[in-house]
Amino acid sequence: AQSVTQLGSHVSVSEGALVLLRCNYSSSVPPYLFWYVQYPNQGLQLLLKYTSAATLVKGINGFEAEFKKSETSFHLTKPSAHMSDAAEYFCAVSGPSGGSYIPTFGRGTSLIVHP
C-alpha cells in the first residue's frame, strides 16, 4: 500500500522568502513522486516529477524537490516566493498496481504569500 502525508494544511510566507512544503510518502516499491499545483477553479498542473533518475528534481516556476529515500521525503522548495505562487499544492506517489499505476495524492497544502 502507498500513502502520502503533507505536513501542514497551510503554509504562510512573505514575498521573497523561502518556500518549503513538506511531503513524506510510504511505498512498498520504488515510487514515482510528483508535485502538482492547483489554482482556484482550475485543474492540477504538474510542477515536477521524480522517476528514479537524479534525486534533485527541478520543475517549472523555479520550484525544485529532493528525493531522500532514507527519510522517505520529497519536500518542495523555492528560494524566493512570488505572490503568484499562492495556490494549493499536492504531493502524489504512484506505484504499480496490477497492470497500471494508481496514484495517491496527499490532502494538499495551501500556500499563502504575504506582500
Place this chain on the structure above:
Amino acid sequence: ETGVTQSPTHLIKTRGQQVTLRCSSQSGHNTVSWYQQALGQGPQFIFQYYREEENGRGNFPPRFSGLQFPNYSSELNVNALELDDSALYLCASSRDSSSSYEQYFGPGTRLTVT
C-alpha cells in the same frame, strides 16, 4: 494543441439521480483517468481507461462506471447519487498508461447533490 476539456462545468442533481460527466482528452493521448476531489481534500483516483479498456480502479463502488470512446474521449457515470458524491470531478489524460507519463488535467466538473 487543445488541452483537456470537461463538461459540464457545474451540475446540480438530486439524491438518487444519475449523472454523466464528459471529458475530451488532449490530442495524441490514449489514456484517461478520473478523480474525485472533495472539498479540502486531495484528488482520489476513481479509475483509468487505456485504449477503451478499464486499466485500474480505485476504491469506489460499482455505481461509478465509465467509458472510453475510439477517439479516446471518456465519460464518467454515477448512478444512485448520494450526498457524499458532491465534489469536483477531474479528468486527466496522458500519452500512455505508464506512471512516468505526465498527466494533463482538465478544469473539472463541480457536482452538487442535494
